[in-house]
Amino acid sequence: MQLKGEEATDILISRILKGTADTDEIEEFAEWIKDIDNERYFEQYKEVWHSAQEVHVSEGKKDQSLQSLIHYIRYNKKRQSNRRRFIFVISSAAAILLILGLFSLYDNYNMWYNYSHVSFSELKYNTDSIKVVLSDGRVINPMRKSPYYAKEKELNLNSADQREISYVAQKTGRPQKSESLKYNSVSIPSGERFAIVLSDGTKVYLNSNSYIRYPVSFGKESRDVTLVGRAYFDVQKSDVPFIVTTSDMKVEVLGTSFDVESKKDATSSSVILVEGSVKVLADGQSKIISPNEMLSINRLHKKMSVKNVDSKTMTLWKDGILVLKEQSIDSMLESLCSWYGVEIVNNSTVSRREKFNGKFDRENIEAAMKTIALCAKVRYRIENGILIIEDINE
């Protein structure tokens, strides 16, 4: 083949392969390839043409396409389970139901999709464990059953519920004088929850970030416990008064169910009564409250106030459901941090005056975050294991 001829042939072939050949060229090519040598030439040319072209796709484009695929998968999975999910939200008490004004789930449907790429597996959870400090100073983790622990003298670790210990069976003969009482204490980190049955049969539910100190066996004059954080008490009836002491009040009862909240760095502490009656002593004042009343003590002005609440709902946390009522975004996120044992940073500009209501179950922070993002009109991402909340148009 002549060089000139070869040049023309190569142009023809590469235009055919590139799809830029016009009708005349196609006709010319169809004639040309009928020759067996030409056909061989073309086959090899085609091989070189396909081999020598280095078609590179940028990492950015590739990543973008991968993200689209992941979106597609999650979006379709969600769409397929959406009907089921919606019924679940309404019917299950343990599910989430955030209601805010005129908010409509369907109008905002597309937003579910926008958050779906956040991978919650990257979220860092608190890894501290529940600690029980025995009277001799030894520390045990009640969640970690071991033959060694099971033989503990002071308490019974063999409860059916792993998140519960009991002191009921630990009979130490007759009630002892208060000076000789032996004390244990339990601390609950964020993201955890625990229950203790005290020696008199009183059951104490402890919320996350709480601490309680109590005698292994109560004395005969009074039943005294010390609390930091939040606990729900189901007190066994007895003539011996049961007293919960916190940093700013004493709650005294004979037999009843109530909820005490006295967090270390909160602006107020409170008592919610479910049934019976309780006497609250604080700062030289005393007040008796009735069922479905909540007494709050403002730590700044030391003022006591009482209001009516739905005590059953407000104490649902002991059954594993977090209920938020009329909370600002910051206090809501703080509750979630403690409840799920995660870190959340709020970079959004949502007004403090906006109030949120909600019910969240313990297991699923992802569903909780989606609902919050939808209601508060914010978005979130996870960076270094921390959840970051920010405005959508940031």
Add this chain to the structure above:
Amino acid sequence: MGNFTNNEDLLNALKAGGEEAFSFIFVKHYGNLFSYAYRILNDNSDAQECVQKTFYHMWDIRHKLEIRDSIKSYLYRSVYNNCINIIRQKKLLLKYEEKGQIDLYFSRIIQSPQTEMRLIDSETRRAILQNVGSLPEKCKEIFIRCKINGQSYAEVAGIMDISIKTVENQMTIALKRLKEKLKYFILF
């Protein structure tokens, strides 16, 4: 990202709609599939759409996904079919239809998935890439423009601001060097 060393595990994970499994095969094959689609379609965004659709479709039909030989060959066949659909939609073969040469296009011109898969890991392709790659920069550019892009010597001379004679000389050098290395080719 998950690492699937066992084909059966991977296939089961794909059938279950596992995001990890889909990400895994996406990352593994995307580059080659895109390149393949691009060489058929000669258009960046069409090629991207084609490969994207391939993976979307694979997810849609995951329950009845039947892999006769390998996931890889399923993907190449699927990309090929999607390319043909795009070519049909865009009526890119009108010129061939006019001349009654549709058969020629499908039998000779388009790169079949079988040929592509044979070529992609072949010694031939490796040798071609390596030898074209080791040509002097200018020489390589002239070779690519003429042999791959189908530009005439005069065109290339204009674009590169050199004389036609230089283009001719550089092509001669390129072909001579390639001929030494790739002896079994009649092409050079």
